Amino acid sequence: MTPQARAQAAIDILDEVIAAARDAGAAADVIIQRYFRARRYAGSKDRRAVRELVYAAIRRSGERPESGRAALIGLAEGDPALAALFDGSVHGPPPIAANETSAEAAEVPMWLRDKLGGLGLLERAPLDLRINRLKDGPIAIEGAEPTPHAPDGLRLPEGTLVDTLPEYEAGLVEVQDEGSQLVTIACAAEPGMKVVDLCAGAGGKTLGLAAAMDDRGIIFACDADRNRLSRLAPRAERAGVTIAETRLLDGGREIMALGDLMGVADLVVVDAPCSGTGTWRRNPEARWRLTPERLARVVALQSRLLDVAARLVRPGGTLVHIVCSLLDEEGAGQAEAFLARHPGWAAEPVMLPAGTPRGPGLRLTPATDGTDGFFVARLKAPC
Numbered sequence: 001m002t003p004q005a006r007a008q009a010a011i012d013i014l015d016e017v018i019a020a021a022r023d024a025g026a027a028a029d030v031i032i033q034r035y036f037r038a039r040r041y042a043g044s045k046d047r048r049a050v051r052e053l054v055y056a057a058i059r060r061s062g063e064r065p066e067s068g069r070a071a072l073i074g075l076a077e078g079d080p081a082l083a084a085l086f087d088g089s090v091h092g093p094p095p096i097a098a099n100e101t102s103a104e105a106a107e108v109p110m111w112l113r114d115k116l117g118g119l120g121l122l123e124r125a126p127l128d129l130r131i132n133r134l135k136d137g138p139i140a141i142e143g144a145e146p147t148p149h150a151p152d153g154l155r156l157p158e159g160t161l162v163d164t165l166p167e168y169e170a171g172l173v174e175v176q177d178e179g180s181q182l183v184t185i186a187c188a189a190e191p192g193m194k195v196v197d198l199c200a201g202a203g204g205k206t207l208g209l210a211a212a213m214d215d216r217g218i219i220f221a222c223d224a225d226r227n228r229l230s231r232l233a234p235r236a237e238r239a240g241v242t243i244a245e246t247r248l249l250d251g252g253r254e255i256m257a258l259g260d261l262m263g264v265a266d267l268v269v270v271d272a273p274c275s276g277t278g279t280w281r282r283n284p285e286a287r288w289r290l291t292p293e294r295l296a297r298v299v300a301l302q303s304r305l306l307d308v309a310a311r312l313v314r315p316g317g318t319l320v321h322i323v324c325s326l327l328d329e330e331g332a333g334q335a336e337a338f339l340a341r342h343p344g345w346a347a348e349p350v351m352l353p354a355g356t357p358r359g360p361g362l363r364l365t366p367a368t369d370g371t372d373g374f375f376v377a378r379l380k381a382p383c
Ligand SMILES: C[S@@+](CC[C@H](N)C(=O)[O-])C[C@H]1O[C@@H](n2cnc3c(N)ncnc32)[C@H](O)[C@@H]1O
Pocket: 198, 199, 200, 201, 202, 203, 204, 205, 206, 222, 223, 224, 225, 228, 249, 250, 251, 252, 254, 271, 272, 273, 274, 305
C-alpha cells in the first residue's frame, strides 16, 4: 500500500469505529481485524502503520469526531508528513479543503472534562501479570519486572505475546492489571471464607480471590452474562482453582438464584458494571461511547446490585464495592449513597500500598499510581 492508501484505510476504519461507538457496535480492535481480513493484499507493515494512525487519531479526539476524515485531518494538524498525504492521488484521500472540519484535540469529552481531566487517561497501559501462588513452577519471562505496588505483579515488555508463554499455559501467571490486583487484595479474602463474587464476568478477580484463599472455602461466581461466565471454568482449571462455583443470574431478578445465600456470606464482592472510564487508556474509543444517559443507567444498576449484595452479607460481614471508573457518582458517591440507604453499615479503611483516600474508599488513577483507574470501598454490615 502507498502511504496515501494507508491514510485512506485509516479514514475508512475510523468511520466504522465512529459508527460503532455511536451504535454500541464492535470495538476498534475487532473492526481493524475485520478490515484487514477482507484485504489480504495488505502486508504486516501496512497493517501496523494503519493501526498506528487509527489509534493516534482516536487518542487525540476526546469527543466522537464527525467523521474518520475529520479525525485524521485533526491528527494531520500536528504532522506535516501526514498532511502531505492528502494529495488526491489514486487510493489516497482528496486534498484538505479550506475550512474543512477537523476534530478537536482533547483528552476526554467536554462534558467530563472537569471530572476526568489530568488523570492520565491517555497514558500507555502496561502489560501486567499476576503470579498465581496456587501453582509452583519456574517463572523466567524475558524482560519481566516486578510491578511497583502489587506483591505478585509482573510487568512485561510491550508486545510480549502472553498466550504463547509456557508459564501462561501452565497457569503460573494470569493477565491482570496491577490496579485490578490491588483492589482484589483490598477484598481481604481469607482461606475458609464463604465469598460471593456477584459480577464475576470471566473471573479475573475470582481467580485472585481464590489464590488469596489458598483455594480453601467457597466462591460463588455469579454474573448475568452467560458468555462471560462460561469462560471462567477453563481459566479456573488452568489456574488450579477448585473452589469457584458459577451461578448464572437473571438480570433484574438476581435474587432468584441467590435465595440460599441470603445473610450467609462472609464477603460479597461487587465488581460492578460501570462506565469503564478507568480503563480508557486501554480502549480509548470508549470515550466516544459514554453518554450522560448511559452513565445514569449504569449508576442506577450499580446501586441496585449493591442493595442485592447487602442482603447476602452475614451480620458483621463485608461488602466490597469496586468500579474501574474514576467518576465519583460510580465510586465514592455510590458508596456514600449506599451507607445513607443502609443504616448500621460502616465504611472500613482500605489498606493498600497505593491509591488515595476518596470519600468512604480509595481511588487508584493512572496519573498517581500507574494503574488502571479504580475505586474500592469496604462496607461492613452491622453485627
Ligand atoms: C466490571 S465487569 C466484571 C469483571 C470481573 N469481575 C473481572 O474481574 O474480570 C462487570 C460485570 O457485571 C456483569 N453484570 C451486568 N449486569 C449484571 C447483573 N444484573 N447481575 C450480575 N452481573 C451483572 C457484566 O456481565 C460484567 O461481567
